[in-house]
Amino acid sequence: MIQRIDLRGRELSRTELLGVLPRPEVGVDEAVSAAAPILADVKARGAAALRDLAERFDGVRPEHLRVPREEIRRALDELDPAVREGLSEAIRRVRAVHADQVPTEHATTLAPGAVVRQRWIPVQRVGLYVPGGRAVYPSSVVMNVVVAQEAGVPGLAVASPPQKDFGGLPHPTILAACALLGVDEVYAVGGAQAVGMFAYGAAGSAPQDGDVLCEPVDVVTGPGNLYVTAAKRLVQGLVGIDAEAGTTEIAVLADGTADAGHVALDLISQAEHDPMAASVLVTPSVELAGAVEARLGDLAGATKHSERVLQALGGSQSAVVLVDDVEHGLAVVDAYGAEHLEIQTQDAPALADRVRSAGAIFVGPWAPVPLGDYMAGSNHVLPTGGSAHFSSGLGVHAFLKSVQVVEYTRDALAEVADRIVAVADDEDLPAHGEAVRARFA
Template sequence: MLRTIDLRGRALSAAELLAAVPRAGAAREAALTAAADIVADVAARGEQSLREQAERFDGVSGHPIRVPAAHFDEALAALDPDVRAALEESIRRVRIASAAQVPAPVVTELAPGAVVEQRWQPVGRAGVYVPGGKAVYPSSVVMNVVPAQVAGVAQVAIASPPQREFDGRVHPDILAAARLLGVDEVYAMGGAGAISALAHGVETLGLEHVDVVSGPGNNFVAAAKRAVAGIVGVDAEAGATEILIVADDAADPGLIAVDLISQAEHDEQASAVLVTASASLATAVRDEVEARVVLTRNADRAVAALTGPQSAIVLVDDLATATAFSNAYAPEHLELHLADPHPADFTDAGAVFVGAYAPVSLGDYLAGSNHVLPTGGQARYAAGLSAATFLRPQQVIRYDREALAAVADEIVALADAEALPAHGEAVTARFAGRPSEPASAAADVSA
């Protein structure tokens, strides 16, 4: 089922390791083209385009796209008490962890009268995408909305696909989670079209454009984020999920198998990769996966992911090569099943799960960490969703007359060196005679 990539006996450069990484490249390229067309159509035709997409992709029509208030109350009343308790605990944990991500303002005095303040300003309005196609994710409501609220975002709008089995409504569990978080602006729209609507706004729906779009989704959602980047801010392009497990011969093959399957059940494009120097472990994991996957509820979807080009068992000579391969892959989720793990060596990953009792499923729901993470190798340069996603660092500069005078000559020297003399004149003008002060007293820059 899982194909094998054998890298043993080869000294590979960083570029060669990257080339060996299993990816579903063709699927991503196709998604980029299709998503760009959908984004442009929604920007041009608004609600009409969204309704056509709902009928085409979701099989619904005539539904209210902006969710009425009554739907929230009905959804919360019908929510399973155990699910409500789990969501409330997830909210509590994510709120605590997100609060630690908000930096405190810092004031730096560079010289007497020369002060630079570093502060972090929240965006005014955030748009959150919550998937609802092959599976439903009330947990993603928590993972997106809580960091935005902790950051101080005043308005949060949620988009999630309309559900045919609920007469075109957003899934009630998603609405219930929104109600628990105090969000009452939710739109029944999905996929790339929803990303475009959040970015551009839709006047007939009363949907104002947002400043930042966040949230996980399939490859089309990730591609749509790329298409609207620059119009709005976006978090990392969290496309089809990925898990990479680095393991040695002390690891439990059964636990590795269930963790690979847990992510494969998300989507046919999900990536599940094991990297190990142990051929015996590789064989045992393959056997466990084949025995277990057919027993799962989403077996067809998981089998498609596990047999796709994006999934594999990678055999390497040693842990050092496994580490280098992992960093080249830069997975969304990295699990370390090692007798002596050194997570600091694994520099490129969206989130790192250490040990047999820290599966990705823990991070998906109740670890307190965020489950919206970069995919497709973006963890080499991009971060997962956090309060910082909704914050903008901003500097406030305060200099008095004496502090500016102390650096005036240096400013003029640099301005002249760059052939921008007006820059220097903007400084020296402040020390020339002005009606409000005697010319003799203001002429001396060093005063």
């Protein structure tokens, strides 16, 4: 079902490893050509385009693009108490972790009267996207909204696709999660068009929309399909984005001490997201590899979304990778740079501290990836496709701007004036030096 890749006895460079390790084909470049006219239509026609696009892509024409407040409240009133309790606990834990991420402002005194202060300023308005395709993701509401709130963002808007089964509104559990978080600006808009609405704003086209349906935002975050990713690429620069999120992926670095059943279920848990999801086991234990493969054969066909799971596990993006030892495995998973990395080995905490590239690291047998998806307190919006080599998961930093404030007295400027002039003249920018000299003329 799942392919094997044998790297034992092979000394490969990082470049060579990247050539043999499995990775899904994302295809964002092709999606860009489809997303571009959607964005142009939203920019030109606003709410009218959003309704037409919803009818085309979601099979329903929403009466209310902005969800009425009473519908948001009703969704919370009707929410299953067990789900409400789970979401409330997730909110508490995510809030606690991300509150501790907020950086402190500081001032550096370089000389008497020469001070540079570091300020952290939240953006004014953000657009948070919550997908609504194969599954319902209230957890994504939590992961995006809580972080923006902890960063101090004053304006938050959420968009999620309209659902034919719910009268053109987003799924009620999405609305209930928004209500729990105090968010009442929610739009029944999905796909690339939601990104366009956030980036350009949208004028109203019906009395219930008002003259302005949605004001433009400063930053757009949240996972989505290929077209959402393509739209983010196209508007980046006009607005900030969190990342170009690709298909989900898990890598498990395990030795012979790992439980084969647990490893198999963890691989399946990510495979159920998408037929293109990547599930990769890296191990020096041939016995564990065989046991995991056998358990996958038993379990994958019995799970609810078995067709999706079997397609993902059997795809070219998933594999069992055999390595010489745990050290070799560490080099392999570092080269891979997984969105989610589980370490199920002896002395897993020490090994986790040596990992250089992963979106999030789950240490030991009692920290499976689904814990991070919901209740760990960490964020599940994470870098995919190897982008963990240079980017991070969603955190308060995505919504904060670092601004340096420079305060110098006359004497402090005088102390470095001649040096400024010397460097400016060397760069053939004499007016720079004159701007300093003039103050002492």
